[in-house]
Amino acid sequence: MLIGKPDEIPSSEITPRSVYLNRRKFLAGAAAAGAVALAGRAAGDMLRPGIAYADGAKLSVTSRSPFSTTEQMTSFEDITHYNNYYEFGTDKYSPAKNAQALRTRPWSLKVDGEVLKPKTFEIDDLIKLAPLEERIYRHRCVEGWSIVVPWDGYSLSVLINQVQPTSKAKFVEFVTDLDKSVMVGAREPVLYWPYTEGLRMDEAMHPLALLCFGLYGEELPKQDGAPVRIVVPWKYGFKSCKSIVHIKFVEKQPATAWNTESPTEYGFYSNVNPNVDHPRWSQATERRLGEFFKRKTLMFNGYDQVAGLYTGMDLRKYY
């Protein structure tokens, strides 16, 4: 997928993708090799040169955000072949195949509601709204697995400030595209379509909340929510709405997809919290993809800086 967007850096100065990835894989492999039984698998990956990478258009990412973790990143292969994206099928492996039919150009994102300056953004303008940073975030799924992803984007607050929300804007609602001609999973009434998510205003304004356009330095693969998604790293993965077409500023807490599906299991807040179990399973531990044994889940997924957003709130009640 080559999009006619001129690179700002001459391509001669860019490290060839294969070298860059091999270096990362080598480091990743070296770390794993000494550690666990699964090292064999990592080494096996290194010996398999034919791993398919989506040939996505490169993004000009200017800096690595200080919010980034130094933990070992999950491989591009795993991030793009183990996805929860119910519009493209309810198992983890279908989205990588089915999502390729999604057309991500032209794409516009409507931003309206309780704002002074409602606006519809064309995706290529939106990407240029602010310099793109690489943010390596932990990503914890409500199902009990986690990955570490080098996302590319800028703080969601940049977009919010553009449209100038009024004092009535208490919540932000996000709406995923719904195109049943390609979204084979959305033809089934598994969830209430279109997929919606929501954040409280102060959550959306928190600098950690990312408006995301890419990963590993190139445009988001379609199964990961192309062309634009949010990433809210202290919340369970399903809060990070994919392939967004509409952002609405509203006064009342919006209905969200999983909360509507099962209110007792998936709360509006859904902050990563090892002390509050899902009714059907424990949230105390998680399996980091690529690791053999489970690791402890951290409060707010390790992003303690958001704790202030919830002072005085009973997080058992507001799960």
Next chain:
Amino acid sequence: MTADRFVRYSKPVVFLACLVPMGLLVRKGVEGLLGANPIEVITHSTGDWTLIFLCITLANTPLRRFLGLPWLVRYRRMTGLFAFFHGFLHSMTYIWLDQFFNVHSMAKDVVKRPFITAGFTAFVLMAPLAATSTAGMIRRLGGRRWRNLHRLVYVSACAGVIHYYWLVKADERLPLRYAAIVATLLACRVLLYFVDRRRPAGAPAAEHAERVS
């Protein structure tokens, strides 16, 4: 070829066929083709095959009664034991890889989490059936008691389906498919019960005439 010889010669073939799912899983594992979360794939695959072998085993009686093929019963123990085999591996992925033999945490899970309770029940109920599957045990228990004990498989299958139904997040289509199959197979039993009741007293029911091999 007589039915007896057919069964004797085909049994090793059926046995090997029953090993295929596990063989494919092992091969994929060795080749590193189990994807991003191999442990999850192993868990789901062994769980699926436990249910499939339970369904195959439960289909034995209706098939042989409706089709009039009494010798089919001689494959029943094998498929039942394969259900137990996959159920054992499935439980081991939980006990070892998920809980790392943490007895306290597992006990809490079994009590607190209905889907674990159901799965645990389904597996535990299979154990006495596997243990009493030998010809010696059938003799020792006596046909009637043995048959009554082995009716536990109905409970085990139901618990297995409920276990699956309770663990999925939103897409209930697959567990419901198993539920429909198990319900149909159990409904066959009800039907056969009434058929047998109408048989004149003293006439041997097909079941009694069969040799359990």
